[in-house]
Amino acid sequence: MEAPSLIEEIRFGYGPRAGTSLSPGGLEPERLLAQLTAPDDSAAVWSRPPLAVRFALQEQYKAEKMAADLLTGKQGKTAKAVKPPKVPEIATSAEMTKTPQMNAGADMAKTAEMAMTPDMHKGSPLMPRADDPSLTLGQRLKQMQFGDVESYIGRPAVTAVAFVERLVNMWSNRISISNASNNVGNFLQSFRDDAIRPNIAGRYADMLKAALWHPAMQVYLTQTDSIGPDSVVGKAKGKGLNENLAREFLELHSMGHGYTQTDVTEFAKLLSGMINDTNGARVVPRRAEPGKKKILGVTYGEGMNEINRLVENVAHRQETADAVAFFMARHFIADVPPPDLVQALSATYLKNDTELVPVYRTLLQHPSASDTNLQKVRAPHEYAVATLRLMGLNGLEQNMTGFPKDSLHVPAAMARMGQPPYRALRPDGWPEVADGWMTPPMMAARVDWAIDIARATGDRVEPAAMVDFALGDMATPLLQHAVAGAEQRWEGLAVLIASPEFSRR
Amino acid sequence: MPNDLILSRRAFLIGCSIAASPLLTPVTFAAAPGENRLVVIILRGAMDGLDVVRPLGDPAYAALRPTLAADAATNPRLNDFWALHPAAAGLMPMWQAGHLGFAHAVATPYRQGRSHFVGQDALENGTGGADGTQTPSHDGWLNRALFLMPGARADTAVSVGQQRLLVLDGAHETDHWFPVSESPLSDQGQNLLAAVNAADPLFAQPFAEAQHLVRNLKGTQIPNGPNLPYRQLGSYVAERLMGPSRIASFSFGGWDTHRQQDRTMTEQLTNLTDVLLAMQEGLGRAWNSTLVLAMTEFGRTARENGTVGTDHGTGGMAVLAGGALKGGQVFGKWPGLGDGNLLQDRDLMPTADVRSYPAWALRAMFGVDAGGLQSTVFPGLDMGSDPGILL
Structure with a gap:
């Protein structure tokens, strides 16, 4: 497969990845679309257990728990003995700890904690021990969820077909489920993999059906x-x-x-x-x-x-076509997208029986797609992943000096930036516009992340070359000057990563 | 207020550091806004007022809530007619002291739909539009009110929390507070970073505010997530109000109780009780000049649904607290729940515009004039007669 260009990587991917080459020049729609059918090497390492495995594990867990309860005669007590106590379950509504679905605001402290357990990477690398028979089933399910989040961060960080991951994440946010209500955790990844991913190059009608019928959506x-x-x-x-x-x-x-x-x-x-x-x-x-x-x-x-x-x-309704078109244009191009683009996307969508690839093509052929003026602000997930790619990391490294226990703890950093992984606060998903990510605390957390990453990795890099690699002609002279003018390498790198340019796409 | 004024002010303020810029107009520093304190809580998800403050005296209530109100006999009684959800029993002393009240059967003007998102935006924007369309300024009513508030400064109002809060968002400078960690960058590194961010119109102000936050938070405990535990949240809000801030606002979500409502409600009300008690404790004597106003986007169906929860409705309830409140009463006109009294045979009929409560509070506590309140802050609002919520 032909390597993407810089603007393709930035606007339609997660930025360039260290150690890989870029094609010169601007955006070529067919080159990006070829990613949708290209072999995806990241799948082998980062794929997650499918729905059937998840159902089986959970059924086993329930059976084990029930048997233990019968033995002790103390319902619930056993669940505490086999750590961890609260394994989210699905389709067993009576056990749902919290109903809704509508959790914006300040009440998410508890649910966010789970995504940020400081030692969640203990025992990593990858795909922790969901199949390790020495663990209790509850522990295995929890490990499986950790692995899900690791792949949410690591797969886009290493992939050569980043447009695919961007689409998976965009549609998973358009049709959003969340672990914030703590009841779909075992199945959330399957929603992405089994309902969204197979349909990103298909018909939106089929994606809607797959989403509506997915057990995680029905519970959520x-x-x-x-x-x-x-x-x-x-x-x-x-x-x-x-x-x-x-x-x-x-x-x-x-x-x-x-x-x-x-x-x-x-x-x-x-x-x-x-x-x-x-x-x-x-x-x-x-x-x-x-x-x-x-x-x-x-x-x-x-x-x-x-x-x-x-x-x-x-x-097939006009309202749906318009809504989908607006969502896509706003996601990729600008918070206030060009009306003619939205109109064109909507028309293509209806003309093609809700097929998405023609809609992507219309989008990529629009002049705004290749404009080097970057109007969108990266969401924290995109920002964190872009940083990992820039530094050639995958999020699971264990030698990151300066981080607690030398591990990156990307989920915790993302949470501080406003986006705890897989825990969207509202059923309409994460904010799709800059406003949602630019409160002072979130900005402070972005700067924090930039500094931490730079301190752990920045003594080995040439900051000026990093600016060029990350942004090419899109770097302003001011940024080039500031990065070059830093006292130490890592500070120069920190200035790059915490710059507005690097936060944009 | 004309829009061009807002825009010119916004342009003027870009790049200013948030707290004490010498560029701010003299009137901004004219006078301190007094000792009164207002806390506005946005209860997201549509709180079921009929479950929180239960009209046990309404003959139709029990039949509408066969499961949810099954424990009515043992509920803490507010008076002959009303009872409190048992999970809020910790607030009974506040009620008995006259520092707690409720406004029932209230709603925003948004009536053409039951969308959380449109509803919350309408609540925070203060619009009078029945379809929820926002004012052209797309800002928050509390922010617009600051322009009409004698003595309001950049640090008069503070939003507490990680996320943006529309109700306080807008052209008037406000403070934003949430614990973050200190920066290990050298002075030069800080300056370089500040320079590149200052050059980007979108990043300049948030970055400056972030730096302000970092500088002013030394020694604060950093939470491990996007939210604070409720007691801590209440204490922090009180702390801000004991400083220069007189108005604080934060969001409190999780009220969307479509199923197994009792579990969720119990947790939510425990947290609400915690946050109110923590504020009362933290404010000390200042509690006596404080009003807390907690509002939600709409109410929920009068009948419980098929999954022992409730679906999106219309008439809702606001929670009022504080020593400034003439509490110990349930305000508003009760429409009744019997046949023909429900809106579309499903929702509690709203009998008052929920906006009239903050309007009267802003007038009495901060001297905002009624004309501005009914045009700029809450377009189309008829404040009506004083509901008498304040002492």
Whole structure:
């Protein structure tokens, strides 16, 4: 595969990686699109366990716990004896510790801690010991989650097809789930790998279906216990609907506007009884609301096919096309994207049956895609990964002098910058505009990270050459001058990494 | 206030260090804003007011909440009509002292939808638009109020927390506080870094504020994540208010209780109790001149849903606390929950614009005039008669 150019790496990847070469010149759309079908060497090392393995591990864990509980006769106590005590579970709603889905704000202290356990890399390298039989199943599940986060950081840091990782992350933020409510941790990675990743070069309608039917989404947006009030179970037990997934699907994943409360309620009826567990995805008729549902002017009946028909119809609506187009243009180009670009993306999307590759092509061919004026601010994940690439790291290094226990602790740094990995605070995902990342505490944390990385690695580099490698012609004379004027190598590197230019893409 | 004034001020302030720039206009330093203190809490996720302060005296309530209000008989009673969720029992002494109250059946003007995000933005922007459209300035009402507040300075208002807070965001300089670590860069390194950041219009101000934060936080404990434990948060807010700040705001999320509401609510109310008690303790005598106003984007369905939770609704509730409050009462007009009283047969009917509470507080505590409040701060608001929330 032909190497990407610098602007391709910066705007559509995570910046250039040390030790790799770049193609000269500007942006070539087909070269970037070729990444979507190129062999991906990072997969072999950084792939994570698929859904079936995760289900199996969890089932085993539950069985082990139940057996232990039976033996001791003390429910819950055993779970404490086998550390760690709180392993998030899925599709067992009664054990959910916290419902929602809507966790913006100052209450996330506890949930964020887990992503930042200081010794989470203990025993690394990679893919810690999810299959180590000497560990309890609870420990193995926890190790698996640590490995998931390590791959979220490490895979884009080493990959040669960074555009692929950018797309996976963009769509995973467009259709977001989060471990912030501490109940989908075992399955979050599978949502990315099994619902999003296989569809980044496919149809958006199919991505929406895969997302809607993924068990992690159903748990995250509290769909699993939504029961049709007039269904068999509903009538027998007096149970009813939960509108959460129906509403957020329309508001966040697809249309954004143009529907009514009645549409939400009717859609919730259509979704009632849906489930995806070890027995597969299906609608349980005893729990599904019987009868016709009129949603956005179309009448639907019951069952999986009808749900999928609705998704198809919604995916093809103008509102969805516009929302997806705006999201993409804002993600890659500018917080306030060029209206003609948004319009062009939307038109391409509808003309191509929601196929995404033609939409990417339209985006890459637009003049704004190759403009060397970098308008976007990197999110903390992108910023941290760009730093790792610049220094040729993957996040798991154990010889980082100056860091606690000589390990980088990237998740903790990301949390301080405002983005604890896999723990988006709201169901609409992470901020997609600069404003969300530029509070004084987050800025201070960015500078902190730059300094820590530079101190650990900067005595071996030539700062002026690093500016050139990182930014080429996009470095301002002021930055070149400042980096060259630092007292020590590492301080020069710190100035580069903490510069606005390096925070942009 | 005309928009061009905001813009010119913003342009003027770019690059100034946050606390005490000599470039600030003289009026900014004219007078201290007095001893009154206001804390605005944004409760994100739509708090279920009907669960927090329960209308046990309403004959329709029990049937709407068969599971959630099953423990009604043992709830702490506020009076003949109202009871408190048991997880907030720690606030009973505050209620008995007259330092706690609630405004029930309130809502923002946003009624055309039940989106968290539109709803929160509407709440913080202070818009009068029923569709939630923000004012053209896209800033926060509390920020706009600072321009109308005699004696307001750059350090009068502070947002506490890692994230941006729309309610305080805007053209008026404000402080932002959250513990961060010190910088090991040499002076020269600092200067070089400051220079490259100052040259970027987007980074100049946040970087300067970050440096300000670093300089002023020596010795503070650094949290291991984006949020502070609630007691600590309350203490920090009190600390800021014992310094030059008179207005503080922070966000408090996690109220979106679609399922198994009781678990979440118990945790949330425990935390809310913690934060209120910590502020009361930290403020000491200054608590007597303090008003805490906690508001949420909307309420939740009057009926519990199929998963022992509640879905997005309309009429909600605000929590009021502080020694400045004429507390011990539930403010507002109760619309009732019986047949025909609910909005669209699902939500608590709002009987007041929630914005009238901060409006009256700003007027009484900081001398913001009613004309400005009803046009600039809260466009389209009719403040109506004084709800009498302050002593």
